[in-house]
C-alpha cells in the first residue's frame with residue numbers, strides 16, 4: 139500500500155475506540171478515512187482488557203451509548219464475518235449494607251427510567267444465578283439481563299474489518315510524531331513515514347492521547363493508572379459454566395467474570411498506583427507491567443470471602459495493564475475547544491470495551507456533523523478548564539476517582555483531592571466564618587455555613603444529611619431578610635467591538651439589541667433549536683457586552699461563542715473569570731442594605747429588574763446587575779477582584795441590623811427549585827428546545843431578526859410538543875428527591891426527573907422533569923394525568939405544577 143500524502147479524516151490509534159470510530163465513519167459514508175497506528179491494532183490497553191460489558195450509567199444518553207455498544211456487538215459478526223465473543227449472560231450487582239441497597243434500588247429506578255430491565259433479587263435468588271458465592275452478608279442484588287461480556291481484541295479486529303470493507307485504509311507501524319495547526323485549525327499530521335495533510339484528525343490514542351493532544355496544543359486531562367485482574371485455572375471439580383453472569387461486588391471493590399471454566403477477578407484498590415508520570419516508555423506495545431501481588435492482596439482477601447472456592451483454585455496469570463483514567467471517572471469525547479477539526483475519544487476509565495461501540499458511533503457522527511448527535515455533556519471534552527492543564531491536579535483527582543470507582547456514590551458527594559486550587563478573594567474570610575466548601579471546575583465554593591459549634595463538614599447519607607437544617611436557615615434568611623452569596627466562580631466574558639451587537643444578535647435567541655444598561659436572559663441555540671448555553675447578557679456600552687454563565691460551563695460556553703460568532707465582524711471575545719469577583723446580595727432587605735453603602739438610586743423606577751448600572755460602593759466601581767436566581771429582590775455585584783474584600787465588609791456591616799448572613803450553593807439550589815429556574819446540563823440541554831423547557835418567552839421569534847436556531851424553531855412552533863418540562867412536589871419529608879427518579883402518568887412511564895431537592899419555604903420535595911408523549915403534551919394532557927414518582931423502586935403519588943411554586947408577586951410585595 140503506498141503511503142498517502144493526504145486524507146480527509148485521520149484517526150490516530152488502532153485500539154477499540156479508533157477502530158469503532160473508523161467503522162462508523164465508513165458506515166456513514168465518509169470517504170478517504172485512514173487509521174494510523176504506531177504499533178499494531180489492539181496493542182494498547184485493548185488487548186488485555188477483561189471484557190465485562192455493563193451498560194448502566196447515571197446519564198440517560200451515556201447509557202444509550204452503552205446500549206448501542208451491545209446492539210453492535212450482537213450483530214457485528216453478521217456484518218463482517220468476524221465474531222466478537224459477545225455473550226449476553228447478564229450482570230449482577232450486590233448490595234451488602236443498607237445504604238448500598240438504597241443505592242442499588244435507586245440505580246434500578248434509573249435503569250427503568252431509561253427503559254432497561256433491571257431486576258431486584260434477594261440474596262438467595264442472586265446465589266441461584268451465581269452459586270459459587272457466599273451470600274451470608276448480601277442484603278440484595280440487582281440483575282441486568284442484557285449486560286454481558288465480549289472479547290476485546292476480537293471486537294476490535296471485527297470493527298477494523300468492517301471499516302476496511304467500506305474503504306478505510308489502515309497503516310500500522312506508523313507513529314504520529316507531530317500535528318500541524320494553522321489559524322486554529324488542524325491541517326495535517328507528521329508521521330514516521332511522512333507528512334499527511336488532512337481536514338480532520340481524531341485522537342483515539344488511549345493513554346497516549348494526552349501526549350498526542352499536546353502535539354496540537356490540545357489538553358486531554360487523563361492519567362494512566364495500573365489496573366490488575368487475575369485469571370484462574372478452570373475450577374474443580376466443576377468448571378465455571380460459560381453462561382455465568384458477570385458479578386460486581388462494590389462493597390468488596392471487586393468484579394468477576396467467567397473465563398474458560400475459571401474466573402477473572404479484578405477490582406479497584408483505594409490506593410491506586412499512577413503510572414508513567416514522566417511519559418509512557420517508547421514502543422510500549424503489547425506490553426504489561428510487572429505483577430504486583432502485594433498491591434493485589436487487598437482485593438484477593440475480599441474475593442476469597444465472596445468466593446471460597448478460590449482458596450483451592452490455581453492462578454493462571456495476574457495481568458497488570460495500564461489504562462487511562464480521568465479526573466471525574468468519565469471518558470473524553472468531542473471536538474477540542476483549542477483546535478478546530480481536532481477530535482478526541484480517549485480516557486475510558488476501564489470501561490472502554492463497554493463503551494467502544496457506542497462511543498465510536500457518537501464520535502463518528504460528531505466528526506461528520508461538527509456537533510454531537512445528542513447531549514453528551516457528561517463526557518464532553520469542554521467540561522474541563524484551565525485547572526485541568528495541571529498534571530499534578532489531574533493525577534491526584536484521577537487517583538481519587540479511581541479509588542471511588544466502587545465506593546458509595548453519595549448524594550452531594552465532593553472530591554477531596556487537589557484542593558484548594560482556585561479560590562475567591564474571600565476564601566479565607568468565609569472559611570473563618572464556617573464555610574463548608576465544594577469544588578466545581580477547580581473553584582472552591584461555599585456550599586453552606588456551619589454555625590458555632592458545628593464542624594463545616596458534610597456527613598453523607600441517603601437520608602437527610604447533617605447540613606439540612608442549616609441550609610434551611612440560609613434559605614429562610616434569603617426569603618425573609620438578606621443573604622450574600624460569593625459567586626466569584628461564575629464564568630464571565632466580555633464581547634466587544636463595533637459589531638458586538640450584530641454578532642451577539644446572531645447567537646442569542648433573545649433580543650440583545652437593547653439600550654445600554656439592559657440585562658437579558660437568553661439561550662444560545664444549535665441549528666436544531668436545542669439549548670447549547672443559558673446565560674445572562676448585559677449591555678455595558680454601545681460596543682460592549684458582559685456575559686455571565688455557570689462555573690462549570692466556562693470552557694463550553696466560551697468555545698460555543700468563539701465557534702459561532704459570525705466570521706468577518708469586528709468583535710472580540712475575552713474571558714475575565716478570574717479577574718472579577720461576584721457577590722450577590724439577595725433578599726427583601728437587599729435594597730435597604732445596599733442603599734446604606736451607595737448613593738445610587740435603587741428604586742424600582744431608577745433601577746428596574748433586568749437592568750445593570752455602574753455604582754460606587756466603599757470607593758469602588760461596581761457593576762450591579764438587578765437580577766435573581768432565587769426569586770427575591772437582589773443585585774449581583776460584579777467588580778474587579780481587588781475590590782471584593784472592601785465591598786463584602788461594607789455590605790456585612792450595613793446589613794448587620796437587617797439580618798444579613800452568608801449563604802451557600804445548597805441554599806441557592808433549594809431557592810431556585812421553588813422559583814422554577816432551570817439549570818443548564820440537567821433541566822436544559824441541547825436535546826431540549828426553549829418551547830419544551832418553558833422558555834419560549836425568551837425567544838425573539840416575534841421579531842424579524844435572524845438568529846441561530848430560528849429556522850428550526852419556526853418549523854417546530856406550530857407542532858405539538860412531544861415533551862415538556864414540568865414540576866412535581868411530594869409533601870412527605872421522609873421522601874428524598876435527587877433528580878433521577880422516574881415519572882409515571884396514569885401508571886405509564888413518561889420520563890424522569892432532571893433536578894430534585896427540598897423547598898424549605900413550601901415545605902415539600904420538588905422535582906423537575908420532562909413528561910414525554912409522542913402524541914403531544916399540552917396543558918390539558920398534563921392536567922388530566924395522575925402522577926407518581928418512582929424512588930428507589932417504590933412509587934409515590936405526587937402533585938404536578940405548571941408554574942413556579944414560589945409566587946413571584948411575593949418577591950415584589952416584599953420589594
Ligand SMILES: Cc1cc2nc3c(=O)[nH]c(=O)nc-3n(C[C@H](O)[C@H](O)[C@H](O)COP(=O)(O)OP(=O)(O)OC[C@H]3O[C@@H](n4cnc5c(N)ncnc54)[C@H](O)[C@@H]3O)c2cc1C
Nearest residue numbers: 151153155176182183184187188189190314344490491492
Ligand atoms: C487490566 C484492564 C482490564 C480492563 N477491563 C475492562 C473491562 O472488563 N471492560 C471494559 O469495558 N474495559 C476494560 N478495560 C479498559 C479497556 O481496555 C480500555 O478502556 C480500552 O481498551 C481503551 O481503548 P482505546 O482505543 O481508547 O485505547 P488503546 O487500546 O490503548 O488504543 C490506543 C492506540 O493508540 C496507539 N497510539 C498511541 N500513540 C500513537 C501515536 N503517536 N501514533 C500512532 N498511534 C498511536 C497505541 O499504539 C494504541 O494502539 C480494562 C483495562 C485494563 C488495563
